Structures are given as C-alpha cells and as structure tokens.
Amino acid sequence: MSNTEAAQSAPAHYSVIVVGGGQAGLSVSHYLRQANIDHLVLEKHSVTHTWRTQRWDSFSLVTPNWQCALPGHPYQGADPHGFMKKDEIIAYLDAFIAKVDAPVLEGAAVTRVSRDAHGRYDVRSTRGDFTADQVVVASGGYHTPIVPRMAERLAPDIVQMQSSEYRNADALPPGAVLVVGSGQSGAQIAEDLHLAGRKVHLAVGEAPRCARFYRGRDVVDWLADMRYYDMPVTDHPLREGVRDNTNHYVTGRDGGRDIDLRRFALEGMELFGRLGDFRDGKLRFAANLRANLDDADDTYNRINASIDGFIAKHGIDAPPQARYEPLWQPASERTELDLQASGITSIVWCIGFTPDFAWLDAPVFNGRGYPAHLRGVTAVPGLYFVGLPWLHTWGSGRFSGVARDAQFIVDTICAERASAPDRESAACA
Incomplete structure (x- = not known):
C-alpha cells in the first residue's frame, strides 16, 4: 500500500x-x-x-x-x-x-x-x-433499565414495562396497575394513573420526599438562596455516597405541588412496602411501608427545618407554616398480594437504571x-x-x-x- x-x-x-x-x-x-x-x-x-x-x-x-x-x-x-x-x-x-x-x-x-x-x-x-x-x-x-428477575415468572398476559416506556394510562390494558418504586418517576407515574381513575397498587421504596412550596416560596428558591446547589460533592456530608441517593419525589404538574402518598392512600391507592419476590401466584412485600413513609416525611420536615433556620438567621419575613403531620397511617401491612385476584393487568417498573x-x-x-x-x-x-x-x-x-x-x-x-x-x-x- x-x-x-x-x-x-x-x-x-x-x-x-x-x-x-x-x-x-x-x-x-x-x-x-x-x-x-x-x-x-x-x-x-x-x-x-x-x-x-x-x-x-x-x-x-x-x-x-x-x-x-x-x-x-x-x-x-x-x-x-x-x-x-x-x-x-x-x-x-x-x-x-x-x-x-x-x-x-x-x-x-x-x-x-x-x-x-x-x-x-x-x-x-x-x-x-x-x-x-x-x-x-x-x-x-x-x-440499562432495572427489571428484577422475578419478572420472568409472571404470567405472559401481564403487560410489563419500564418507566422509560410509560406514556399514559390509556396505553395500558383495562384493569389495576402495579407501580414498583416510589422515586421521582414512580411517584409521578402512580399519580398520573391515579388521576386517570385507575386502581393503583404502589410498592413504596426508600425514596425521600420534599415540599414543593414552604413558607411562601418554592423550596428550590429557598435552597438556592442557601447555596445548596453550589455545594460541591466533596463538601457534602455523604461525600461521593450522595451519588447513590434516590431523588426526592415532588412534582411540577399543574403548577407544582407536593406528592403525598398518604393522601393517595386515603383516596383509594393501595400502598405496600418494598416488593421482594413473586412465587405461588403471589407478590411478596417487605413489612416496611410505615417505616418508608415515616422516613420520607422525616426528610421532608428536616429540609423545612433547615429553611426555618435560614429564615431565622437572616431575619427574613416569611409566613409561618406548621410541621407536616401524617394524614394517614397503615393500620396493618399486607405482605402478600394474589396477582390474579387483585385484577392487576400491568406492571410499571420504576426502580432505576444501571x-x-x-x-x-x-x-x-x-x-x-x-x-x-x-x-x-x-x-x-x-x-x-x-x-x-x-x-x-x-x-x-x-x-x-x-x-x-x-x-x-x-x-x-x-x-x-x-x-x-x-x-x-x-x-x-
């Protein structure tokens, strides 16, 4: 050559x-x-x-x-x-x-x-x-979307999709829907289905939540003034470990609002703890729903308390707002759900990517x-x-x-x- x-x-x-x-x-x-x-x-x-x-x-x-x-x-x-x-x-x-x-x-x-x-x-x-x-x-x-291996054992007539594939409630077959995961995507997709009138079962994970508005302003505005968004990862209390954290669930829908899973439960959404397995026709859940809801609310209130401290330190005139108190508590925790008897026809996996x-x-x-x-x-x-x-x-x-x-x-x-x-x-x- x-x-x-x-x-x-x-x-x-x-x-x-x-x-x-x-x-x-x-x-x-x-x-x-x-x-x-x-x-x-x-x-x-x-x-x-x-x-x-x-x-x-x-x-x-x-x-x-x-x-x-x-x-x-x-x-x-x-x-x-x-x-x-x-x-x-x-x-x-x-x-x-x-x-x-x-x-x-x-x-x-x-x-x-x-x-x-x-x-x-x-x-x-x-x-x-x-x-x-x-x-x-x-x-x-x-x-790479995360879908657990248990999904392979579900009946073939159960429509399964990952959060990136979900478009709207009408694209799913009639029947109840199981949403797995309560991070940003899971919480918002569960809300979308709930508002569309679908019966929703939600497997709640360990995602934290935050308020949309607090003491007269968007929480993001307060955190920006507090320079949270300028904090480098090297100064964060968790250091690089913060990269593994699940995002707080909240929404900008309809002008922005909190997502309160407890309110959804009062309105008919059925909440469970973390999904663990499927066998003998039944979904198995951890008995950690109450703990996961409480932990999410603790984060919610902790963020608001940090804003309270910032307001007090700088003498800012802002309307008072009470600490969040739970609207609903699970009387007991269901750890099993018969898939066929529940009427679930579709599952949306919202447990992240690798x-x-x-x-x-x-x-x-x-x-x-x-x-x-x-x-x-x-x-x-x-x-x-x-x-x-x-x-x-x-x-x-x-x-x-x-x-x-x-x-x-x-x-x-x-x-x-x-x-x-x-x-x-x-x-x-």
Missing part, C-alpha cells in the same frame, strides 16, 4: 471526541467551539433523544424554569417559577441545538474506546472509526461500574466525564449545573493541550 493509500484509509482524527449528544455533550461542544478546538460529537440515536422518547405524556420539570441554564441559553419565557411541560422542554432544547450547531454524527453508537501506547484514543462506532487526543464521555449514567460503560476500555471504574473521577477528570490523561448525577454539584446532571461542569472540563482540556509539547497551545482561543 502506498503512503497516499494509507493516509486515505486512516481513521479521521479530531482533537476531542464527545460521546453523547444530550444536553451535557452539546454543552461541551458549545465551549469547545468557543475555545476553537476541533471536535466531533457521536450520538447513538439523535441529539437529546432521551427527552423526546423516554418521558410520559404529562411529564413536566420538577425544578422551576429559572433553573434551566444551559450555556448561552437561559430560560427566557414568561413563567420563570413555573414548570415546563414535555413539549416546552423539547422546544427549549431545539433552540439550544440550533444555537450550538454542534458537529454531530447521529446514529453512531460507540462500540469501543481505547488508548494506545502513544496516548491517542481509538474510537470505534457503528458509523466509522476515529482517533482523538482527548475523549469526553457525556452519555449519562442511566443506561450504567453501562462496557465500551470504554479504561481503568477508571469501581466495582459497581461507576467511573472514579474528580469533577469529571479521571486519572487517565485525556479522559473526562460530564453529565453524571452529582459529578460536581446537585445540578451536574440537570439543566441547572451542566454548563459549569462543561466549561470546567473544556478549561481542563485547554490546559492539557497547552502543556503537551506536540500540540499547539494556540488551539484554545
């Missing part, structure tokens, strides 16, 4: 390849453009695919619109303290996509990333192979498959992460904090490029 032929067959090279075309990857592209660094974004599906395909019809943000602060693209609508619905979120993202105008290759699932002996990255995808000096992984941390970085050949992962990093910077030169929950702050995986993380990563890339003798330091404008 001649030198010309070899050059023609060599993979295209970029200074930086970004894996993932969601809000995190596009935010990185925004700052790379500002720094005048050539790059390519590889997206498995289409940009911001998850927002378009893995949200139910009545979905709305649980954080107020003013927290939508993608780089160069703050929320500028007429309702900063409202909560955008699904179509409004997509419109917001479409405007961001047009503004960034990122160099994206869609339909390019990355199958392998490895680093050669010279420090260059080999990136293989379903739409071609590439090389890069640096790689930013922006594919998020929610990849990460899948099997395509990334790098010694950066812990025993649970999560990357070890400090603010997205790994111990492997030139390899970075962005968009993970609590990567740096509470907002790292959200519209509110991803810009700060993306800029930090691009600044770090620029610093590395400037210090590398074989790269042009002028590449970062």
Whole structure:
C-alpha cells in the first residue's frame, strides 16, 4: 500500500471526541467551539433523544424554569417559577441545538474506546472509526433499565414495562396497575394513573420526599438562596455516597405541588412496602411501608427545618407554616398480594437504571461500574466525564449545573493541550 493509500484509509482524527449528544455533550461542544478546538460529537440515536422518547405524556420539570441554564441559553419565557411541560422542554432544547450547531454524527453508537501506547484514543462506532487526543464521555449514567428477575415468572398476559416506556394510562390494558418504586418517576407515574381513575397498587421504596412550596416560596428558591446547589460533592456530608441517593419525589404538574402518598392512600391507592419476590401466584412485600413513609416525611420536615433556620438567621419575613403531620397511617401491612385476584393487568417498573460503560476500555471504574473521577477528570490523561448525577454539584446532571461542569472540563482540556509539547497551545482561543 502506498503512503497516499494509507493516509486515505486512516481513521479521521479530531482533537476531542464527545460521546453523547444530550444536553451535557452539546454543552461541551458549545465551549469547545468557543475555545476553537476541533471536535466531533457521536450520538447513538439523535441529539437529546432521551427527552423526546423516554418521558410520559404529562411529564413536566420538577425544578422551576429559572433553573434551566444551559450555556448561552437561559430560560427566557414568561413563567420563570413555573414548570415546563414535555413539549416546552423539547422546544427549549431545539433552540439550544440550533444555537450550538454542534458537529454531530447521529446514529453512531460507540462500540469501543481505547488508548494506545502513544496516548491517542481509538474510537470505534457503528458509523466509522476515529482517533482523538482527548475523549469526553457525556452519555449519562442511566443506561440499562432495572427489571428484577422475578419478572420472568409472571404470567405472559401481564403487560410489563419500564418507566422509560410509560406514556399514559390509556396505553395500558383495562384493569389495576402495579407501580414498583416510589422515586421521582414512580411517584409521578402512580399519580398520573391515579388521576386517570385507575386502581393503583404502589410498592413504596426508600425514596425521600420534599415540599414543593414552604413558607411562601418554592423550596428550590429557598435552597438556592442557601447555596445548596453550589455545594460541591466533596463538601457534602455523604461525600461521593450522595451519588447513590434516590431523588426526592415532588412534582411540577399543574403548577407544582407536593406528592403525598398518604393522601393517595386515603383516596383509594393501595400502598405496600418494598416488593421482594413473586412465587405461588403471589407478590411478596417487605413489612416496611410505615417505616418508608415515616422516613420520607422525616426528610421532608428536616429540609423545612433547615429553611426555618435560614429564615431565622437572616431575619427574613416569611409566613409561618406548621410541621407536616401524617394524614394517614397503615393500620396493618399486607405482605402478600394474589396477582390474579387483585385484577392487576400491568406492571410499571420504576426502580432505576444501571450504567453501562462496557465500551470504554479504561481503568477508571469501581466495582459497581461507576467511573472514579474528580469533577469529571479521571486519572487517565485525556479522559473526562460530564453529565453524571452529582459529578460536581446537585445540578451536574440537570439543566441547572451542566454548563459549569462543561466549561470546567473544556478549561481542563485547554490546559492539557497547552502543556503537551506536540500540540499547539494556540488551539484554545
């Protein structure tokens, strides 16, 4: 093969390849453009695919619109303290996509990333192979839906779906519905079905909850003033352990409100403890419903108490509000439910996702498959992460904090490029 032929067959090279075309990857592209660094974004599906395909019809943000602060693209609508619905979120993202105008290759699932002996990255995808000096992984941390093995033993006429597949109550067959999990998705989907008039059975896990409004303001507004959203993970009492926490359940639906599972129980929803197994035609639940409800309320009241302390310390004039007291307590705990006798015809699994970085050949992962990093910077030169929950702050995986993380990563890339003798330091404008 001649030198010309070899050059023609060599993979295209970029200074930086970004894996993932969601809000995190596009935010990185925004700052790379500002720094005048050539790059390519590889997206498995289409940009911001998850927002378009893995949200139910009545979905709305649980954080107020003013927290939508993608780089160069703050929320500028007429309702900063409202909560955008699904179509409004997509419109917001479409405007961001047009503004960034990122160099994206869609339909390019990355199958392998490895680093050669010279420090260059080999990136293989379903739409071609590439090389890069640096790689930013922006594919998020929610990849593989969790469905327990017991699901395989259920009757085939039971419709089963994961939370990312749920759209609305009418898409499910007539009959009662079992929702498994009470995190943000589980609580909101249970509410959606309940409001649609469906009989809902909810397996309640250990998710905490928080108030929507407290002492005259959205709780998010209070926490922002208290600088909670600026706290780095290294200063959090749980340190990196906070990344394993389930999100607090609350909703932005209909202008925002609390989600109180006890109220749902008074209205006919049947609550159980954590789902443990299925055998002999019966679902088996742990006898921990009361404890899980009490723990969620303790978190609710503890957050409110911290706001009380902030108000008192700064002498803020805010209307008083009483401590939450339970509206309902389970008289007893049912630990078994006959699936057929209950009339349950469908199950929605809302117990989360696991990460899948099997395509990334790098010694950066812990025993649970999560990357070890400090603010997205790994111990492997030139390899970075962005968009993970609590990567740096509470907002790292959200519209509110991803810009700060993306800029930090691009600044770090620029610093590395400037210090590398074989790269042009002028590449970062």
